[in-house]
Amino acid sequence: MQTGARIGFILLFAPLLLWLGLLIVIPHIDLFLLSLRERIGVGEYRTSLANYIAFFGEPLYLVTFMRTAIMSVLATVLTLIIGFPVAFYIAKFAKGRAQSVLFLLCLVPFWVSELVRTFGWMILLRETGIFSELLQWSGLVDGPVEMLYNDAAMMVGLVYTSMLFMIVPLITTLESLDDSVIEAGYDLGGTGPSVLREIVIPHAMPGIVSGSIVVFMLSLGNYLTPTMLGGKDSLWFTEMIYAQFIVRFNWELGAAFGFMLLILSSLIVWAMLRLTGQTLEKTMG
Amino acid sequence: MTLPDLECLSLSKTFGGFTAVEDVSFAVPPSSFFSILGPSGCGKTTIMRMIAGFLDPTSGDIRIKGRSILQTPPNKRPVNMVFQHLALFPMMNVADNIGYGLRRKGVPRPEIDRRVGEVLERISLPDAGRRRVDELSGGQKQRIAIARCIVLEPDVLLLDEPLGALDLKLREHMKIELKALQAAFGTTFVYITHDQSEALVMSDQIAVMNHGKFEQVASAAELYYRPATSFVAGFVGDNNRWRGTLTRAEGDELQLTTDAGLVMTGAQHGRGLRPGDKAEIFVRPEAIRIARAAADIKGFDNRLSGKVTSTLFNGAASRVLLRPDGSHDEIQVALPQSGEFADLGRGDDVHVGWNAAQANVFPANDEAG
Secondary structure, eight states: OHHHHHHHHHHHHHHHHHIIIIIIIHHHHHHHHHHTEEEEETTEEEEOSHHHHHHHHOHHHHHHHHHHHHHHHHHHHHHHHHHHHHHHIIIIIOOTHHHHHHHHHHHGGGGSOHHHHHHHHHHHHSTTSHHHHHHHHTTSOSSOOOOSSSHHHHHHHHHHHHHHHHHHHHHHHHHTSOHHHHHHHHHTTOOHHHHIIIIIHHHHHHHHHHHHHHHHHHHHTOOHHHHHHHOTTOOOHHHHHHIIIIISOOHHHHHHHHHHHHHHHHHHHHHHHHHHTOOHHHHHO | OOOOSEEEEEEEEEETTEEEEEEEEEEEOTTOEEEEEOOTTSSHHHHHHHHHTSSOOSEEEEEETTEEOTTSOGGGSSEEEEBTTBOOOTTSBHHHHHHHHHHHHTOOHHHHHHHHHHHHHHTTOTTOTTSBGGGSOHHHHHHHHHHHHHTTOOSEEEEESTTTTSOHHHHHHHHHHHHHHHHHHOOEEEEEESOHHHHHHHOSEEEEEETTEEEEEEOHHHHHHSOSSHHHHHHSSOOEEEEEEEEEEETTEEEEEETTSOEEEEEOTTOOOOTTOEEEEEEOGGGOEEESSGGGGTTSSEEEEEEEEEEEOBTBTOEEEEEETTOOOOEEEEOOSSSTTTTOOTTOEEEEEEOGGGEEEEEOOSSOO
């Protein structure tokens, strides 16, 4: 009986262990060992920190690294600022059918692949695109305007891509806020901004933090959007990793870059949790 | 004459085609406990939300100490509300909850601490300031919710069925405590409830509401003994209720033959009923005297004898159901707890009697109470 239960437990646990082991733990150990390897000749390697030294010694790598982090934080903040009113409206003002329809509208863009969605933005923003044509037709500009391949276009793409992942946790936490608590805030003398600051935002904090973590991770690890909308000069760190692995075939340096990105995202998420006084258990429910 | 703390003048509210509140007028004198009692959906919450400012009346006026507040937004009205589920702020501790309104008024920090301390003292929770809201018991939350409003010294405190979520024992206790708090602070309370015992125990004045209108505004005793309409008679307290036709009217005294053939007398208290009118008669179970011998009830205007069909034991509120001879109506009679009827059983012969003045007669109304 006891052994039977043990076997059942092991069988149930096996898929999770396989998943964690094969896809997360083993590749990361391998990457870590790879990143500590230095090639000194054809087929000759030795253990050293050379790859990390190369990372810290080359300003381009460092600049791209910091730029990626800052832009990802900015994309997260923008997504939060745009997503919060939308989520608040869906959770508190929309009723019944309207609520489900609005929620569905947020979901619809995710029915097509990210590639197609990004192409959508290219159609709108390119030199011969809809916005450019519209501006020329209305006489506001004389010639075609190129709106693609800059940081603003990339930011638009990043915010758009991750919006849903911000809105869903926000709606969930805002829906759990009793309307009468908001009314009590007004009844006791609160104004719109003070009710938002003292009641709504503290209540929504777990949703804000979990949404922000997801959006930040998605932006940091995004490859497609910076490449397509940011163009050649977009300088996103994932592009550097890709270049090391695929273009330069320097797996050792690529692995070091990957590890730096992992450390960076862990640090920023940790800082974000500390700053807002939230714990991972609380935000991930 | 002092101005009433709260005055509603011909207040009406319609939602689309539905009239929730229709031409309601009342005045609440300072430092009194005023209740609005009615079944769910009668429009009492709508009145309360209009006073608090969350709804705009379709017509009519609301005045606080003589000044109209219709143009004042909810956060500026000298009115505060205790919500049905209390709506304490879960993200703040007790002291911050109570101090919230004072902070919004821009009261300096030391002054806030002093006043919060004072009010905590008065609700007998002096050390609760640093505790979290979810650590409190139901009764404590209740007191915090009231303290949070009272600390702002509102002209009128609105209470929206705040005892509904409590269990019976605590509810009984909180009734007495609420009344004591109201007396201690001297604030005018406007209390809405569907529970008649809450209204009867606590209020100075009670308005009974049905279908958006006030049926009667009176003291608890008056509602109980002299209901103005058949709805009030049916809603407040328990009643035996018969329908019938008036056969005789002499001054205040009426004679009525019920549809089942019983003849009884009652009082009309100036309602202008005439012989031949369809009418309803209400007699309270506790106004009926029960006896084993016919001689014991010979002083009463109405006398019936019958057989016990069942006894309903409920402690102090025990009843006995009996069927008068030659009729299939049933009468509920309160059972005295002095012990002499302790052995009363099914099928026993008993005699009952009551005075005409204790029986209220109203024009027949097809509407069920």
